[in-house]
Amino acid sequence: MEETARRLRIKFSVPSDPRYLGVVRGAIGSLAAVIGWDESECRAIVLAVDEALTNVIRHAYHCRKDGLMELECRETADGLEIALLDNGDAPDRSKICARELDCEQAGGLGTHIIKSVMDRVSYEESPEGNRFVASKYLRKST
Amino acid sequence: MKISVRDVGAAKVVEVDGDVDLGTSPDLRRTLFDALPTVRTLALNLGAIRYIDSSGIATLIEVLKHAQQLGNAFVLFGLSPAVLEVFRLTHVIRVFPVFGTEQEALGTS
Numbered sequence: 001m002e003e004t005a006r007r008l009r010i011k012f013s014v015p016s017d018p019r020y021l022g023v024v025r026g027a028i029g030s031l032a033a034v035i036g037w038d039e040s041e042c043r044a045i046v047l048a049v050d051e052a053l054t055n056v057i058r059h060a061y062h063c064r065k066d067g068l069m070e071l072e073c074r075e076t077a078d079g080l081e082i083a084l085l086d087n088g089d090a091p092d093r094s095k096i097c098a099r100e101l102d103c104e105q106a107g108g109l110g111t112h113i114i115k116s117v118m119d120r121v122s123y124e125e126s127p128e129g130n131r132f133v134a135s136k137y138l139r140k141s142t
Numbered sequence: 143m144k145i146s147v148r149d150v151g152a153a154k155v156v157e158v159d160g161d162v163d164l165g166t167s168p169d170l171r172r173t174l175f176d177a178l179p180t181v182r183t184l185a186l187n188l189g190a191i192r193y194i195d196s197s198g199i200a201t202l203i204e205v206l207k208h209a210q211q212l213g214n215a216f217v218l219f220g221l222s223p224a225v226l227e228v229f230r231l232t233h234v235i236r237v238f239p240v241f242g243t244e245q246e247a248l249g250t251s
Contacts, residue, residue, distance in 0.1 A: 018165030
């Protein structure tokens, strides 16, 4: 009989208030370490998830603190998947771009970080709201 | 996040302890922008920063640009491994004057 592994899944309902970001960072760091990434990689994953939340606070909720962010972090067979749902303004796809690395512009840094750290990133609009999904694989195939 | 500012000769040194994120970077920005016009050299000690995100990096870029407009120096020193990784990830390490120690940053070593 095939054995199905039970894996960790954490769900957060986070107000769009920056003071809660530290709580999520602490949990994500611990989860990434348990899955098997080293200290440096854990810090990068924490940063990427934090940047995704920060993008929602800034661009979907325009820094309002009464919005809701539903974050689900799921251990998968090959790593970690995070899904972030919000009910704020939909992202302008033409503006979802990483910054040019050679310029000194501040905008787009967060998106650049997310795309650099995570192996797979997608955005979609659903009946429930804006949905951002990102995956990180434990062993990245080259 | 805790911020303190002290005078070292004709320069000012800003010390930051804690996390710099979307919630705290406005305080850091305010402190740096207030201190910048008052000195020729403003040095920021990043040794006690446990975490910095893109809003923190954006703040530092803003301050650097303002310093260049004023003709003042804005220098960084004591980057912790966590901060150094974010600087490398965002490729801004080459944008800032970065030093190992306060003495090197202020040219007093």
